[in-house]
Amino acid sequence: MPKHLPHDDYITAVCAALDKTGPEVKDGRTDDCETRGTYCYLNAVIELDMLTVGLQDEWPHGLLLIWEWHTGIEAGHGEPERGPVWQFAELKDDGSNEHPTDLPVHGYASPEAVAEAARRVASREIQAGSPLGYGQWLGWTGGIIGGSWERADELDAACAAWAADETP
Template sequence: MTTPRTLPHDDYITAVSEALDKAGLEVKDGRTDDSESRGTYCYLSAVIELDMMSVGLQDEQPGLLLIWEWHTGREAEHGEPDRGPVWQFAALKDDGSTEYPTDLPVYGYAAPAAVVEAARKVISSEIKPGNFFNSGQWQGWTGGLIGGSWQKADQLEAACAEWDARE
């Protein structure tokens, strides 16, 4: 029997998923991974799929993905993200594909409650696909950053940096 690999962000994504469920935004699926980028570098990732039936929108929107990624920054010179974490969202389409992910206006290590609030704003269309962070300002979203950072953000950052050093 193989023991599942533990990743630095497992506990964080579990905390966010539990907060979403508790708030009535049921998690349909969730997974963490250490993904390859450009076939050379790795990054940490998580995808949480919300069950749109739990919010009564299954007819209007098949699903909503909340995406968390932590990048090493090594591939930034090739147009990939700088070092650190980011939250994004993408709507699922009827055919199972997604739109291009859009940044969520939360800290990279956002408190679970902040991710819940941001997800609610996506569901209510206050935050729309295409709202993005550019040159230090949000384009299309005027509400600023939502909520604060997770209470264990420093520990998570250290664990991600340790993971990066081993990769």
């Protein structure tokens, strides 16, 4: 039986919001990830079903939403600072992806905010691989979408407790 991770309930809530408003979830999973031999971050990958919003021709191989929470212990080595971030990436025909781009939501965004941002990415209102630089979005001037999840403090505490148990 897989162990329960701190972000499982959050990602379940995000998937439910996506399924309610589209694009629906094709696959979603959570994990704790290993870098440089140490378990250093939590992540979730949500693959969206573009057929449910009639955009399968626009996104022939799919669209991913990625959530990561980093401990920050490797920030000096180029890894992200402590905390959460949402990103999106277009899938390629071989199943890989390129240029994950920050999603314009809070790291602990409400599930509805993530769903709204995903709809805007799906319609190409927000575009991946922006030449404008890290944290800027091609075609999007609307700033951060929505607010934080009502259980953000609880999730942050659970992620911090996980980090204390998992990192040296």
